[in-house]
Amino acid sequence: MGMRVITLTPATSQEQQRALEEVKDFALTDMDRGGQERWTYRMLQEPALTEHLERIAEPRTFPSTSNPRPSSSALAVDAVSFQPCRSWHHRSQDRYVVEEWPLPGGSWTYTAVFDGHMNHDAVDHVSAVVGPLLRRELDAALRAAPSPSCPPNAVADLLRRTLERVDADLISAFTSLFPADPTHADPSHAHALLNDKGKGPGDGAAGHWRAARAFGGSTALVALVDPTQANLWVANIGDCVAVLAEKDGREGWRGTVLNVIHNGGNPQELARIRSEHPDEPECTWNDRVLGFLAPTRALGDAWLKLPAPYAALVFGHLDADWLAAEAMAQHVPRIRSPPYLSAAPDVYHRALDHGARVERVLVLASDGLSDLYDGCAFGEMAREWAGAVGGAADAGPSPGGRRANLALALLREAIGGADAQLVSRTLTVEMEERWMDDTTIVALRLS
Template sequence: MRRAAVQAFRTTFQHFVRGLRTNRRGALPPSLLSKTGASFSPKSITGRGSSLPPSSSSPFGPEKHVLLLAEPLQSSMYFRRAGVVLASALVGYGAWYSYSDGNSTDSVVKRGYTTNMSPSASTSSAAPTRSVLVIGADELHTATIVGEGPVSKLTSDDGRRVIEMLSPEQATAKMRKTEESYLVNRGQGVVRYDLVQLPSNDPIEDDHAEKIVEVPNRDQEKGSNDWMFWGVFDGHSGWTTSAKLRQTLVSFVARELNETYKASSEKGPSTEAVDMAIKTGFLKLDDEIVNQSVKKVMAANNKLAAAELLAPALSGSCALLSFYDTQSKLLRVACTGDSRAVLGRRSESGKWTATPLSVDQTGSNPDEASRLRRQHPDEPYVVRHGRVLGGLEPTRAFGDASYKWTREISEKLKRQFFARNPSPILKTPPYVTAEPVVTTTKIEPEKGDFVVMATDGLWEMLTNEEVIGLVGMWIESQAAKAGSKSQLDSVWTRVFGASNKTGLPVEAAQQQADDGQKTPFRGGRQWGENSDKYVVEDANVATHLVRNALGGKNQEQVSALLTLPAPISRRYRDDLTVQVIFFGHGDKTGEVVVNKEATASEEAVKAKL
């Protein structure tokens, strides 16, 4: 086999390493609605599986609850079909070959850094040319190699690695591998939602959940309404907490909402009562994760039980949950941590406006920092360098028990089982809370409102206006499809209309005081409203956002960022989880069906290596 030789380098971009943030980041299709329950209790659920906490008043039935609790925690990337997981390994890491023909690989790699190559180092012009990625301690380059031999994983003495680049087709397959899209034909104000995940950690620490609960009206002649939930969960220090939220958070909140609505008057509960129900659901689940788990471990006195029960407490996760009541058309967004929801709405000019529905809750948020200093007045380092006790970036999160347990509990668990070392400056825990900040927004389905929910990996790359403008650009591309006869496109044209505008159709951001929201810092300078930087190539709008966050029309940059394996990829991008919900008035068949055009195929896509 011909030995690969480095021919030339073309520098496309170079980044200084952004170190890993310490202690911060360190599906199945919905089933059809089933008719269960009675009285005012929610009658049915569809979406990703979750289970209710133990309760004799559970509207979903104790038998189903017991069955679902038996499910072990799994990272969301392994929650889907096994064939898709295998494809991930082939596409993501197929280029990591070892070179073992008896020749030293160092000489091959070192030639790539020699400007004057001898003729003997050249290969025949007939040999194939391939692109590779060269990874250094503080730089990232692309290069070309000539030859058919496998690319070496081993590197030169200076620590540089050479990995074969994914082709544009392979990069697209990797982005689309987890995409899902559903057409919501419930006639309740939502027409579609899309989602996608792209891992950077291995396994991915993000997770997500979607669920529709059918709720009967007190006046049975008026039929029923829907409670619709969407959630994204940004895990850190592991994936177990976010997986726990995927399984249980919606059910905890739905149970509290059910009790609140049943206890209310004919007019329904007040805004304050609904907000409190959501907060109570969040706090009860976190109490189960952080405090009740300790009681169960002490009672069991078993390390195997401790490993299972304490894992969601020792890792952590942010949570962003949206609750849409189709009767009131009110969308409530509950935010614990720094994931973000943004509303897109048409303005009178015809462009879209971007309205944040949540605020990033980190130590860099002045309001959050002030709150912590009020709660811990005698601790000058309660917020240090924008982090809680100088370590944890989000000020609100599930799990992260080392910031909530007393020092005595942490040390006892460490002696008898295992636990993280508490901070040396920990004095008066808890410092971190899972209580969310809840906002309420009146949705206008007739105007084609949409909401983007995403973990902070997206907002590190794109501004609110860029995200909303990119969705607007995608909408106009879909509406402008010539001769389309599909059900979705007919709804699309009725709701959004068609447009031939160029550029991002979004209103410019207004200057605001420091509100604690993160600004993008990855990927170099911001692109601004330049249509040449953006591209529409995907039927799934969530995948469309991820593609443009990674580089848009700069296919070489997109391929490079997708070629990087974990944990190196974490220097340049975070895990990405994106949901986009479209509101409108579509068909009413009562079904939620898979939109096959924008959902990953059942067949695994093999890398062409």
């Protein structure tokens, strides 16, 4: 067989110049992993860098300027939700909600961040039901005792009961599929029941969605501000972070972390779980619940709260692209005395003294933001966040009258700030796997 010879025409100097021009903005990075592998990223310059960041983070401000009738008492809230890996499989599992509730006595502000894991079904459901349920409870309490606000402990109790009820409803909706001992469930019947999708995700009676919502999980960080802006409540389940940034004339901006973090990085949380399961050395290992889940409290995650036969049943029969049955089944033998995971929220109240003329911004963030400050003590991290949102707030509106989005300013600072190379790398690196966690930030101006 003869050999084919291909003749290539040498590139002209103009073609060579054009080729060099096309690659001059590209570079290689090890993403600080220290290995041999390198990935390509594109170096961006302003204004393209900021424009690219805004396209991905989708900054929003509430109340929307398109709303023809924003309430005079509505607080200004900025938000971003950021995941630079744009593949469908790695799309963000974070959710946030910002709402104004006209209630007896005035308008309340509700903000929340939810960080899902395992699937999107649980976090979609939780983020949709927490607000309406809490609003109904609060409305009933205010009608029973008319006032711009409820006693702080009463609102705290409402927050606690609401979140615990959402979790209980998730679990009971699933367990009601198997009223008898799941150990004796007929395999073919169980398979059919768990894979019945009914009319789609909105069909709450279908077995597939009940199982998906219960076996997926979500953290919850919820904040309420009363109509007088004299009281702030924060309820937390999981490892999202709330920071209160405050400014006075003497010290500038300072930040305070308002909540305890419920994950394996908190020794007290690990000790609590071990004390509840003293004869089970594998109840926590590798700083994770049963060696699997980083948050030590969450809504859903039914398999960590129910007897092992339920987990065996679902892992063995549920067909879902988010469920790696073989990988999950290895954890089932460790389930001996559930629950291992708590859904008990910590609730915090903060009285806001307006007499001191202190400027305040409440920051709610998923753990993707705190991950970007890995190695920082929490106090140092809070100061960094306060400096970022405070600096943006102090800058005032742009010459065109546009006010800075405080959540976007904090995100920009976290991924590199003025370091265009570092920000470009985060935004454009060409990797098939996700290189950073979902990061959602809500910034509420309280003054």
